[in-house]
Amino acid sequence: MLEIHPSYPALASLVEKYPAHRGSLFQTYNDILLAQQWRDVQVIDLGDCRRGALRGKRPKTATDPESLLDVIPCSLAESITLAWYRQLYLAVVSDDSSIVYYKLSPGIVKPSI
Amino acid sequence: MKGRIPIRIANKRAYIWDVDDLDKIRSEHHICGLLVGTLPHLSQQNVFLGLPAQLTPEEATLLVEKEYAVFVDDNNAYPEPSLSQFQQWNAEQKRYIEHQRAALESENVKSSEVAQLAVSEEAVRKRKERELKRQQKALELRRLQEGEGDCAVDAILSEPIPTPSADVQASLSNLRPTTSSAPAQYNICIAASSSSLEWYSPESCSYSTIDAARTAGIWDFPSNLQDRARYGVFKDLWEQGYFLGGAIRFGGDYLVYPGDPLRYHSHFCATVIESLTHTIRPMEIVAHGRLGTATKKTHLFCGWDDEKKTVSYVSIEWAGFG
Numbered sequence: 001m002l003e004i005h006p007s008y009p010a011l012a013s014l015v016e017k018y019p020a021h022r023g024s025l026f027q028t029y030n031d032i033l034l035a036q037q038w039r040d041v042q043v044i045d046l047g048d049c050r051r052g053a054l055r056g057k058r059p060k061t062a063t064d065p066e067s068l069l070d071v072i073p074c075s076l077a078e079s080i081t082l083a084w085y086r087q088l089y090l091a092v093v094s095d096d097s098s099i100v101y102y103k104l105s106p107g108i109v110k111p112s113i
Numbered sequence: 114m115k116g117r118i119p120i121r122i123a124n125k126r127a128y129i130w131d132v133d134d135l136d137k138i139r140s141e142h143h144i145c146g147l148l149v150g151t152l153p154h155l156s157q158q159n160v161f162l163g164l165p166a167q168l169t170p171e172e173a174t175l176l177v178e179k180e181y182a183v184f185v186d187d188n189n190a191y192p193e194p195s196l197s198q199f200q201q202w203n204a205e206q207k208r209y210i211e212h213q214r215a216a217l218e219s220e221n222v223k224s225s226e227v228a229q230l231a232v233s234e235e236a237v238r239k240r241k242e243r244e245l246k247r248q249q250k251a252l253e254l255r256r257l258q259e260g261e262g263d264c265a266v267d268a269i270l271s272e273p274i275p276t277p278s279a280d281v282q283a284s285l286s287n288l289r290p291t292t293s294s295a296p297a298q299y300n301i302c303i304a305a306s307s308s309s310l311e312w313y314s315p316e317s318c319s320y321s322t323i324d325a326a327r328t329a330g331i332w333d334f335p336s337n338l339q340d341r342a343r344y345g346v347f348k349d350l351w352e353q354g355y356f357l358g359g360a361i362r363f364g365g366d367y368l369v370y371p372g373d374p375l376r377y378h379s380h381f382c383a384t385v386i387e388s389l390t391h392t393i394r395p396m397e398i399v400a401h402g403r404l405g406t407a408t409k410k411t412h413l414f415c416g417w418d419d420e421k422k423t424v425s426y427v428s429i430e431w432a433g434f435g
Binding site: 092 | 326413416429
């Protein structure tokens with residue numbers, strides 16, 4: 001049924017390559033594009049992690065709207081590594097379609113408040 | 114091992130008993146410890162905490178490794194005193210008792226001066242009036258009781274009430290200066306810190322390295338990968354100048370302060386990850402990240418590499434959207 005969804009064309013290749021992560025990728029893509037209203041959203045292939053990810057810019061109203069940010073979707077049921085070497089956003093998708101986003105940065109980064 | 118702070122070990126726990134040592138540890142080595150001394154008759158209170166200070170295994174290990182401190186196996190540092198040492202101690206006790214006796218005697222002289230005032234005419238007159246009133250009241254009460262026929266009270270009141278003025282005069286005369294009436298009472302002084310005793314010898318049971326202490330069987334941290342990871346993260350953060358505290362209140366391993374905890378709130382709550390290949394559940398990231406953001410802290414996941422002996426950090430924060 002995924003095939004008839006308007007978002008399918010953008011995700012098709014990654015959904016087929018990494019079937020285990022297709023649920024979280026699909027949910028996150030729609031949320032980022034349509035609900036969070038990010039701009040210039042691309043779908044990228046993280047070969048070394050064997051999963052797909054998203055890259056884009058936050059809406060113009062956000063602080064620092066021109067920076068290109070990476071979002072990696074994952075499911076609550078997974079186990080993931082913490083060996084990330086760049087700043088990224090982790091999108092945690094749960095069975096009831098809730099998504100929470102957490103920012104992961106390498107090193108000791110002071111709270112932004 | 115001159116100048117090194119003695120960390121006294123009991124049951125593989127590290128204690129600091131000297132307040133100057135604790136001051137040095139905090140101000141020069143930015144390690145805080147935790148005061149665990151309480152009031153003996155109210156041990157559940159936690160408002161007045163005092164010495165000793167307990168150091169966590171990481172804190173104690175670091176101080177010894179950096180050669181700021183040595184472990185002292187206090188349990189074995191008290192051999193039997195020699196005869197001359199004991200005689201000297203005994204002589205000092207006797208001197209102290211004599212000193213107390215002399216002080217007490219000079220006090221007796223003073224108190225009799227106070228008693229002189231009580232013998233003044235005014236005081237005597239007032240005392241007589243008070244006693245008269247008391248006698249009259251007692252008599253009235255007795256009459257009432259007789260009317261009601263209460264035998265017990267009768268019995269008490271039938272005893273003759275002694276004339277107090279005569280008694281007062283007698284006791285006052287006793288207070289006049291005498292020489293040999295000092296009672297044979299004295300206090301025995303027990304030194305708060307036994308390490309001030311002459312025969313205390315920590316040299317034979319001081320250990321300046323972790324390995325030496327481990328061989329002697331008094332210390333065993335770190336003993337496994339988990340310990341090594343915790344210690345590695347602690348040391349790495351300490352070497353960057355941070356103050357570290359316990360983080361059980363925030364569900365982490367350490368709270369990381371930019372300065373003395375008395376002056377600053379912590380910026381970070383650190384969780385130790387035993388190895389870089391260790392995987393975690395996303396729920397942990399959500400839980401730690403959420404609590405951190407709610408308390409204005411960043412949560413640090415600290416991954417320990419047991420091969421290279423290095424730490425890599427990942428800071429977790431709520432994204433602010435979604």
